[in-house]
Amino acid sequence: MxxxxxxxxxxxxxxxxxxxxxxxxxxxxxxxxxxxxxxxxxxxKEIQSSAKEPEVKGVDGARAAARRRPWFLKPPALLVEGIAALFVIGLVGSTIFPDGGFGTNATTRSLATAEIAKKAPTFGADAAASPKTEAAPMVEKPREMADAEAKTGKDMAKAPLSEGLNGGRVNDAVTTSPASPPVAVPNVSQRDVVKNGSLGVKVKDTKQAMQEVTDTVRAMGGFVESSNVSVNDSDTVGYMALRVPASSFETLVNNVRRMGEVMSEALGGQDVTGSIADMGARLKVLRGEEESYTQMLRQSRRLQDTLDLRDRLSNVRQQIESIDAQKRALAGVASMSTLNVQFSQPKSEPVLKPGDWFGDATNGATKTLLEAGRTIISGALYVAILSPIWAPVALLVWWAARRRKAA
Amino acid sequence: MDGLVAQAQKGDRGAMDRLVCEHYARVYRFCARRVGEAAGQDAAQETFVTMVKSIGKYAGRSSFPTWLLGVANRTCMALARKRRLEPMPLEAWHDGGTDTESAAIDRVALAQALRSLSPEHREVVVMHEVEGLRYAEIAEILDVPEGTVKSRLHHAFLNMRKQLVGGGQ
Structure with missing residues (x-):
């Protein structure tokens, strides 16, 4: 170097x-x-010796300036900044959550689910009330089955999972969030269980989904108990009551779940094994009694005894028939399960024509401008109306700041 | 770190005031040599306002006066840009004087040589020869490598020699 x-x-x-x-x-x-x-x-040396030494001045001004708080940290500015921050938070909040509270969005889906669940008990009723309801064939329920369902309905309400359907009607359904895992269907292969449930499913095409379900149910050896479709403001909702053999219930539930987005689900089961066994025991006793009376009747020699024995035998045989019928009905109900399904089809989004973007943008911008204006005016009104609360505080702070500055 | 600075960083306004008093003269002269005496006062004041706001950022990597002069330098540059002032005006830091007979080098010629320097060269000359700052401190204030300071100073003196004696290599 x-x-x-x-x-x-x-x-x-x-x-x-x-x-x-x-x-x-x-x-x-x-x-x-x-x-x-x-x-x-x-x-x-020459540069150093020719250097100017400026006379120091302005130290007091610098000290005062250093003591002074920046304008944005002064009390009046802080107050205005606080109000402005609240206003901005309100504005942003109302833009992000137009429906109200900050928690609304989180619960929207649950509310939607609950809404479907609320509709569930009125399967058929809504359709009847709707002027645009399309008539669907109603399959009449066998009488004995209906009676048995009505009878078992009260018991089902006590069962842990019985909040779903009772005898084909939906109680206060326990709805499950779509995000939560599906409710496990109890293993009932060795027992007599009356199973039923309801599902709310969002599908792309309600009518197509209903047709698919009808085919599935028929293939399983079941039948469609009732079915109707309601069209409201281009929103198509279909309700179906399906009966399938108990052994196919889980398969049907899984099939329906897969057809779309599950919005609500309630499954129930009533174990009637005990009731059937009890009826069987009572039948056995009554048949033994019938056999005894028959023997005694054969050996009877007195007319009065013969008449008494015939009355008793007749009475026992009536009881046997009645209990036998009930037992068969209960077994029949347990062999067929009910699933109520509600298919809903989301409103189809209007298809934009190529030239619509300008109009849409204009409408959107105008709407936003109006909303922003309304929000600003609302905020200003709040500030003005609440001024008796904040203005004295602001004045006090300002006055204190002035006094401090003067001191 | 200086105890006074540490106190000021904790928000002690008394310590802040003492810092102003302690460093004002140096900061004022530094500013006055860059933007002139009138604007220098404003620059010095603004430097201390910035100091109050930013003292929390001072991490003690350099000495506090060096950090403060760095703030002053940036303030002066901003002020000069804003008010369209000439950077490092010669009259702000060099006394041309009339007593040229006793000087080894003619002061008028020296003033011309100094005036011929670029602002960057003038800046390091002032900082080193007039304000007495070390190369490392100048590098810290200007936010340039120390080698750059050495090089600028060397070339500044080379240029001045050329101007004054018409020689140099």
Missing amino acids: NERDDLKAYLDGELTETRAEEVRLALERDPDLREEYTFMKLLT
């Missing part, structure tokens, strides 16, 4: 010892370098 480049640094004492030594030796060797060094030293 050229020593000349480091001459100034050498003069200023800014070189390392080694480098300074090198430059010093170069200076001893080279008279031109030495002459340059001398001139540099002279120049340095």
Whole structure:
């Protein structure tokens, strides 16, 4: 490296010892370098001696300025900033959550689910009330089955999962969130269980879904108990009551779940094994009794005894028939399960024509402008109306700040 | 870190005031040499306002006066841009004087040589020769490598020598 480049640094004492030594030796060797060094030293001294020393002034102003708080930290500004921040938070909040509270969005889906669940008990009733309801064939329920369902309905209400359907009607359904795992269907292969449930499913095409379900149910050896479709403001809702063999109930539930987005689900089961067994025992006793009376009747010699025995035998046989019928009905109900399904089809989004974007953008911007204006005016009204609360505080703070400044 | 600075960082307004008093003269001269005496007062005041706001950012990597002069330098640059002031005006820091007979180098010629320097060269000359700052401190204030400071100073003196004696390598 050229020593000349480091001459100034050498003069200023800014070189390392080694480098300074090198430059010093170069200076001893080279008279031109030495002459340059001398001139540099002279120049340095001359610049230093000709430097101006400005007279210091304005220290008080600087002290006062340093004591002064920035305008945005002064009390009046803080108050205005606070109000502005609240206003902005309100504005942003009302834009993000136009329906009200901050928690609304989180519960919207649950509410939608609950709404479907509320509709569930009125399967068929809604359709009847709707002017646009399409008539659907109603399949009449066998009488004995209906009776048995009516009878078992009360018991089902006590069962843990019986909040679903009782005898084909939906109670206060326990709705499950679509995100939650599906309710496990109890394993009932060895027992007599009256199973029923309801599902609310959002599908792309309600009518197509209903047709698919009808085919599935028929293939399972079941039948469609009732079915109707309601069309309201381009929103198509279909209700179906399906009866399938108990062994196919879970398969049907899974099939329906897969058809779309599950919005509500309630499944129930009533174990009637005990009731059937009880009826069987009573039948056995009554049949034994019948056998005894028959034997006694054969051996009877007196007319009065014969008449009494026939009455008793007749009475026992009536009881046997009645209990036998009930037992068969209950077994029949347990063999067939009911699933109520509600298919809903979301409103189809209008298809934009290529030229619609301008109009849509204009409408959207106008709407946003109006909403923003309304929000701003609402905010200003709040500030103005609440001024009796904040204005005295603001004045007090301002007055205190002035006093402090004056002091 | 200086105890006074630490106190000021905790929000002690008394310590802040003492810092102003302690460093004002140096900061004012530094500013006055860059933007002139009139604007220098404003710049110095603004420097201390910035100090109050930003003292929390001072991490002690350099000495406090060096950090403060860095703030002052940025303030002066902003003020010069805003008011369209000439950077480092010679009359702000160099006394041309009339007593040229006793001087080894003619002051008028020296003034011309100094005026011929670029603002960057003038800046390091003032900082080193007039304000007495070390190369490392200048580098910190200007936010440039120390080698750059050394190089600028070397070339500034080379240029002045050329101007004054018409020589140099």
